[in-house]
Amino acid sequence: xxxxxxxxxxxxxxxxxxxxxxxxxxxxxxxxxxxxxxxxxxxxxxxxxxxxxxxxxxxxxxxxxxxxxxxxxxxxxxxxxxxxxxxxxxxxxxxxxxxxxxxxxxxxxxxxxxxxxxxxxxxxxxxxxxxxxxxxxxxxxxxxxxxxxxxxxxxxxxxxxxxxxxxxxxxxxxxxxxxxxxxxxxxxxxxxxxxxxxxxxxxxxxxxxxxxxxxxxxxxxxxxxxxxxxxxxxxxxxxxxxxxxxxxxxxxxxxxxxxxxxxxxxxxxxxxxxxxxxxxxxxxxxxxxxxxxxxxxxxxxxxxxxxxxxxxxxxxxxxxxxxxxxxxxxxxxxxxxxxxxxxxxxxxxxxxxxxxxxxxxxxxxxxxxxxxxxxxxxxxxxxxxxxxxxxxxxxxxxxxxxxxxxxxxxxxxxxxxxxxxxxxxxxxxxxx
Numbered sequence: 337x338x339x340x341x342x343x344x345x346x347x348x349x350x351x352x353x354x355x356x357x358x359x360x361x362x363x364x365x366x367x368x369x370x371x372x373x374x375x376x377x378x379x380x381x382x383x384x385x386x387x388x389x390x391x392x393x394x395x396x397x398x399x400x401x402x403x404x405x406x407x408x409x410x411x412x413x414x415x416x417x418x419x420x421x422x423x424x425x426x427x428x429x430x431x432x433x434x435x436x437x438x439x440x441x442x443x444x445x446x447x448x449x450x451x452x453x454x455x456x457x458x459x460x461x462x463x464x465x466x467x468x469x470x471x472x473x474x475x476x477x478x479x480x481x482x483x484x485x486x487x488x489x490x491x492x493x494x495x496x497x498x499x500x501x502x503x504x505x506x507x508x509x510x511x512x513x514x515x516x517x518x519x520x521x522x523x524x525x526x527x528x529x530x531x532x533x534x535x536x537x538x539x540x541x542x543x544x545x546x547x548x549x550x551x552x553x554x555x556x557x558x559x560x561x562x563x564x565x566x567x568x569x570x571x572x573x574x575x576x577x578x579x580x581x582x583x584x585x586x587x588x589x590x591x592x593x594x595x596x597x598x599x600x601x602x603x604x605x606x607x608x609x610x611x612x613x614x615x616x617x618x619x620x621x622x623x624x625x626x627x628x629x630x631x632x633x634x635x636x637x638x639x640x641x642x643x644x645x646x647x648x649x650x651x652x653x654x655x656x657x658x659x660x661x662x663x664x665x666x667x668x669x670x671x672x673x674x675x676x677x678x679x680x681x682x683x684x685x686x687x688x689x690x691x692x693x694x695x696x697x698x699x700x701x702x703x704x705x706x707x708x709x710x711x712x713x714x715x716x717x718x719x720x721x722x723x724x725x726x727x728x729x730x731x732x733x734x735x736x737x738x739x740x741x742x743x744x745x746x747x748x749x750x751x752x753x754x755x756x757x758x759x760x761x762x763x764x765x766x767x768x
Contacts, residue, residue: 368416377407380761385748390732397482399689402708402728405438427455439747463500483596490598506533522554539575551590562614564589583623617648631717635675643667663697702735723766730759
């Protein structure tokens with residue numbers, strides 16, 4: 337087991353080392369080659385066994401620090417062609433990625449292609465045209481790894497116009513993505529429109545989102561054609577040591593996504609059981625993300641997230657008989673991560689959070705509390721400064737209704753009849 341853990345960590349560390357060696361830009365006349373990427377790796381134990389994640393049933397995110405029982409890496413190459421005025425005229429981006437859960441043995445498989453797209457810049461009013469497979473303007477709460485906007489990840493193909501400048505009034509982005517489902521002809525299209533960075537005041541801006549999606553009929557899973565839309569926006573505030581983002585998004589039908597790491601439509605059926613009626617299903621999200629960082633003594637990130645989801649169907653009994661007219665789920669999360677700087681290379685970090693879920697279809701209701709302490713070794717001052725090395729200890733407690741589902745993995749079932757547990761370990765996180 338120890339040799340496997342070292343092999344997995346070594347595999348991803350090799351990718352990161354190779355990336356860092358080529359992180360500097362290489363220029364040759366009008367051509368530029370650079371790289372960037374991300375890595376997290378390490379090891380940990382829960383109750384003497386393989387480390388597990390502490391997360392509530394049905395949740396879409398978790399508090400990350402000391403609670404990531406996996407290795408993950410992204411390695412990206414960027415090629416740019418510049419004219420004599422050093423303007424980037426053409427770009428090509430390729431990214432590979434690799435995810436390995438603690439205890440998993442798929443580290444020998446070649447990483448998947450996460451991004452491969454080309455871009456032509458300065459086409460009209462500084463706007464760029466792009467085509468290919470990419471992460472398209474993802475937005476997240478870093479402490480939770482919660483991508484609340486992620487329209488294009490895992491798409492088959494996309495095309496778009498971005499950064500079209502409106503005089504003194506922000507920029508416009510328009511994109512269309514195509515997704516494929518399984519080994520059949522079912523697919524979906526998502527049209528994504530954004531009006532970004534609309535000035536509200538000296539320190540704040542407003543951003544607007546509109547989406548329209550179509551998913552084709554799937555004869556294999558016997559699901560009909562469906563449509564959907566999403567509308568919403570987020571307000572950003574930034575001044576001195578403070579940044580804050582407040583978000584509200586409403587999604588309906590096929591614009592409801594499977595999870596926060598893809599733009600694919602939610603799966604309607606689970607075997608023979610209907611999980612969603614996309615003609616009626618909808619989802620409503622409220623997110624607030626606050627960061628204070630003086631880069632000398634203190635830094636704190638605080639987040640609040642709420643999601644209400646209507647499955648668009650009624651609850652049924654074991655015989656499939658409808659017993660009410662609405663199946664729904666509520667998720668609520670609140671927490672913080674605090675850093676006290678000893679010096680630029682060492683800080684004390686504390687993260688605490690509470691997650692609550694109520695699902696009236698499964699009958700599950702309860703909460704989970706998690707707290708983690710880590711004396712972090714860092715590269716520099718700054719909440720987002722990386723690389724960082726984290727020795728950590730984590731304690732979590734959850735409702736009795738979560739027994740047998742929380743604090744479990746395929747490689748550790750020691751907490752199957754418990755409602756609390758400890759983890760400890762070491763994590764390295766790098767981005768460049």
